Amino acid sequence: MVTADPNALPLSAHKFTVVIDGVETAIHEGVLRCDGGGTVTVLRSGVLEASRLRHVVVRGSEGCDVRFTRCGHAAAEGCGAASFRRCDAVRVAGAREVAVRACRSVDVARVAGAVSVRRCKGAARVREVGELRVGRCREADVAGCADAAVARCRAARADWCGAVALGRCGSADVTRCGAVNVDRCRDARVSGCGTVAVRRGKVSVLDMTKVPPTMYQEQAGPVLAAPVEITSK
Structure with missing residues (x-):
C-alpha cells in the first residue's frame, strides 16, 4: 500500500x-x-x-x-x-x-552525456552513450559509445564505438571501433578497428579481410607502443 x-x-x-x-x-x-x-x-x-x-x-x-x-x-x-x-x-x-x-546488474541506453559504472557485481550492458567509464565489473558489454573506458573487468565486449580504452581486463573482444588502447589485459581480441595501441598484455589483431589474425605480444613498459594501423579494403 x-x-x-x-x-x-x-x-x-x-x-x-x-x-x-x-x-x-x-x-x-x-x-x-x-x-x-x-x-x-x-x-x-x-x-x-x-x-x-x-x-x-x-x-x-x-x-x-x-x-x-x-x-x-x-x-x-x-x-x-x-x-x-x-x-x-x-x-x-x-x-x-x-x-x-x-x-548487481546494469542496463543503460540512450544517454547523451556521461555514464559512470563502479563496482557492478554482475553484467553491465551499455548502449548509445556519450562518455562511458566502467570499473570493477564482472562483465561489460558496450556498443555505440563515443568514448568508452573499461577497467578491472573479468570480461569486456565493445562494438561500434569511437574510442575504447581497456585496462586490467581478463578477456576482451573489440569489434568495429575507431581507436583502441589496451593495457594489462590477459587476452584481448581486436577486429575491424581503426588503430590499436598496446601497452602491456596479449592482443590478437584481426583485419576483417584477412585470416588468420596477427598476434602482438607487448612486454611491460612505461610508454604506449606505436599504433598498429588496420585498413579494410
Missing part, C-alpha cells in the same frame, strides 16, 4: 510518474510511503529520491533528477540525471547522465 504525505516537503514545479510494484501514481510534492519501509520523496523542485523499494520505475522529464538507494529493481525513463547506489537491477532508458555504484 502507498500513502502520501503532501505536507512533508514543498511543492515541486516538476511532475514525476512513479510505478511501484506495478501500481502507477503521479507525484510532484511530499512523500510516498510504501509497505516494507520504502519511500519516494520529492527533495526539492525537480529532484526525486526512491529508497528501499522492491520494484520501482520513475518517469520524469529532461530537467528532472532521480536518485535510487537500496532498491531491488530500479528504472529511470526519460530523466535528466539518474544515480543508483546499492540496488540490485538497474535500468535506464533515456537520460542526460547516469551514475551507478555498487549495484
Whole structure:
C-alpha cells in the first residue's frame, strides 16, 4: 500500500510518474510511503529520491533528477540525471547522465552525456552513450559509445564505438571501433578497428579481410607502443 504525505516537503514545479510494484501514481510534492519501509520523496523542485523499494520505475522529464538507494529493481525513463547506489537491477532508458555504484546488474541506453559504472557485481550492458567509464565489473558489454573506458573487468565486449580504452581486463573482444588502447589485459581480441595501441598484455589483431589474425605480444613498459594501423579494403 502507498500513502502520501503532501505536507512533508514543498511543492515541486516538476511532475514525476512513479510505478511501484506495478501500481502507477503521479507525484510532484511530499512523500510516498510504501509497505516494507520504502519511500519516494520529492527533495526539492525537480529532484526525486526512491529508497528501499522492491520494484520501482520513475518517469520524469529532461530537467528532472532521480536518485535510487537500496532498491531491488530500479528504472529511470526519460530523466535528466539518474544515480543508483546499492540496488540490485538497474535500468535506464533515456537520460542526460547516469551514475551507478555498487549495484548487481546494469542496463543503460540512450544517454547523451556521461555514464559512470563502479563496482557492478554482475553484467553491465551499455548502449548509445556519450562518455562511458566502467570499473570493477564482472562483465561489460558496450556498443555505440563515443568514448568508452573499461577497467578491472573479468570480461569486456565493445562494438561500434569511437574510442575504447581497456585496462586490467581478463578477456576482451573489440569489434568495429575507431581507436583502441589496451593495457594489462590477459587476452584481448581486436577486429575491424581503426588503430590499436598496446601497452602491456596479449592482443590478437584481426583485419576483417584477412585470416588468420596477427598476434602482438607487448612486454611491460612505461610508454604506449606505436599504433598498429588496420585498413579494410
